[in-house]
Amino acid sequence: MAGTDRNRELITGGPAIILVEPQLGENIGMVARAMANFGLSNLRIVNPRDGWPNDKAVSAAAKADHVISGAVVYETLEAAVADLNFVYATTARPRDGHKPVRGPVAAGEILRGRESAGERTGILFGRERIGLRNWEVGLADEIVTFPVNPAYASLNIAQAVLLMSYEWMKSGLSHPHETAFAKAEVEPAEKADLHGLFAQIEEGLDARGYFRSETKRMKAVDNLRAVLTRPGFSTDEIAVLRGLFASFDKFSRSGQRKAAEAGDEE
Amino acid sequence: MAGTDRNRELITGGPAIILVEPQLGENIGMVARAMANFGLSNLRIVNPRDGWPNDKAVSAAAKADHVISGAVVYETLEAAVADLNFVYATTARPRDGHKPVRGPVAAGEILRGRESAGERTGILFGRERIGLRNWEVGLADEIVTFPVNPAYASLNIAQAVLLMSYEWMKSGLSHPHETAFAKAEVEPAEKADLHGLFAQIEEGLDARGYFRSETKRMKAVDNLRAVLTRPGFSTDEIAVLRGLFASFDKFSRSGQRKAAEAGDEE
Structure with a gap:
């Protein structure tokens, strides 16, 4: 979906995204892109299988260059989280254990609160096929898991990062449900405008003998x-409708007999 | 992330995902996968550039076979939405216009409410580079847009589908909002009925030379x-409107000169 505005200030900061032993450069690039979409910029990579830098990551990143060029590679997970105060582990399914398990919305809000309080936070994402090992999950403070279809739960790394980045962005909106997208519903016209539309249509119908009797007239x-x-038309909408009826009323089908005489249409 | 449990019942149904002229089979496959992750199964494709079926779509779908094999191809967007009652268009940024613009959370809840009330719904996603054309957005009831980083807003199709599918799934987890939308006041007609009203009015206007030029025609x-x-007219309401326009179209003001000639009204 097009829509990037290069004149707008780039949103950066937020929780670190920590990829543990990712295998495919393409996935790392798509992770960078997902992060950039939702204002994250701190990418950390533990032991990428194909080394770093990685050309496939760069091309898949679709110009999320600031994320790729700022990525930092670590040899161990411990090192990658060493300067952080609070860490989530993402897992496909809740695991046994004593850690709190959150959904993405709650996790986004918790991360936002901690970042706002000056903490440094991060989110761990596991390998493509096998995810995070138990001891790696053990290094996190809490677990975040996704409400996926249990019969089809193969969310890939970039998708999981996308959802967490999205929930991070949403958690920063003052009224996440609607205000960020503020767009008034249509403001209904004053009733006098609506009544003008009634009068125009009813007069046009009367002139055509549309109403067979007074009883039928009232009902119609x-x-x-x-x-x-019922729609609560706005002033502008009423103007459009009046224009349509006026055209049908005043102008005939040019070069044609009137349909009433021709009887050629139903 | 691993975690699929083939013994669990597959969640299916929900809004139709409608891809308008997608170019890359890989993207269609990733869309299918995103849908399957969050319990959607109704995929519709308008004019896929590389034809259908598409091997690249199948391999990218990562075993979301029930979505790929159930996909239906349409030649026109109108045909793809004809049996639906309520349709969202996804856009990268809000556009000028009269349509309500929602965030993904609100859109997920609205779709859930309408589906629960027995309506058939869908979500339109545009082409990889240029998204939806204005007239295509015009066929939707409301717009949904994503809270992306304005300086990096290039969400791809599969990502956009993933977010909407995720919000659809989330909207079904608890039911706090369900009652608010439990029954729309008026049940919207199928889109084919609405398109019939468009066709009737546009033909009548064309016959009257209402559109001065092709540019003005498109805008009008x-x-x-x-x-x-915008009003989401019901089948009955559309029948009333069609009757009004038909009367104005076919019958002249009896015993009167045509207003166009008389010039006696504005």
Whole structure:
């Protein structure tokens, strides 16, 4: 989806994303991209299988260069988390143990709170096929797990990073449900405008003999007013509708007999 | 991340994921995978560039076979949404217009509520580079956009599908919002009915020379479709509107000169 605005300030900072022994450069690049999408920039890599730097990571990163060039490689997980205050381990399923298990929303909020309080935080992601080993999970403070389909739970590393990065970004929005996307619903017009639309349509129908009797007229008018009232049309929307009916009312199908005489359409 | 349990029941159903003219089979496969992770199974593809079936899609789908084998290809977007009642368009940034713009959380909850009420829903995703065209967005009821880093907003299709699928899954975990949307006041018609109303009005306007040029035509059509889409008209409401336009179209003001000639009204 296009939409990058290079004039906007790049959002950086936030929790460190720590990849433990990733195998494919492509995945590392996609992780960088997911991080950049949601304002994270601190990438740490423990023992990447194919070494570092990695050309495939760079090309898969789709210009998330600031993340790739800032990535730091560590020989051990202990070293990669040494300067952090609080660490999550991501796992596909909750594991037995004494650590709290959070969903991504709660984890995003907890990370936000700790970062705001001046702590340094991080999130561990395991290898492509086997995830994190138990002793690696043991180095984390809490576990975060994803609400995946139990029968199809093969979330890859970049997807898992994407979801956590997204929840991190969301946790920083003041009203995550809506305000960030503030866009008023349509503001309904004053009723006088709506009544003008009624009058225009009803007059046009009257002039065409649309209403067969006064009883039928009342019912039909009730009906059309109900249909036109329910949406809460705005002033602009009413203007568009009035224009449409006016065109149908005033102009004939050019060069054609009137359809009423021709009777050629249903 | 490993963790799939083949003994667990596969979660399926939910909103249709509709890819508009996707280019790369790999992306279609990754979309299928993201859907399967979060319990979606209804994949629709409009004019895939490289045809269908597509071997690269199958290999990228990582065993999300039930999604790939169930995918349906359509020649037009209109056909792909014809049987749906409510449709989201995903865009990288909010666009000018009359449609409500939601974040993913709200959109997930709204989709959950509508599906629970028996409506059929879908989510449109645009082409890799240029997303959805304005007229395609115009066929949707609401817009969903993602809280991405404005300076790095290049979310790819599979990532966008992943986030929406994740929010769909999350919206079903607890039910605090369900009742608010439990039953829409009016059940929206299938899109095919709405498109019939568009066709009737646009044909009538064309026959009257309402559109001065092709450029003006496109803008005016976008505009009228937006006004007529926003209310989510029911089948009955659309029938009333079609009757009104048909009367104005086919019958003249009896015993009167045509207003266009008389010029006696504005």
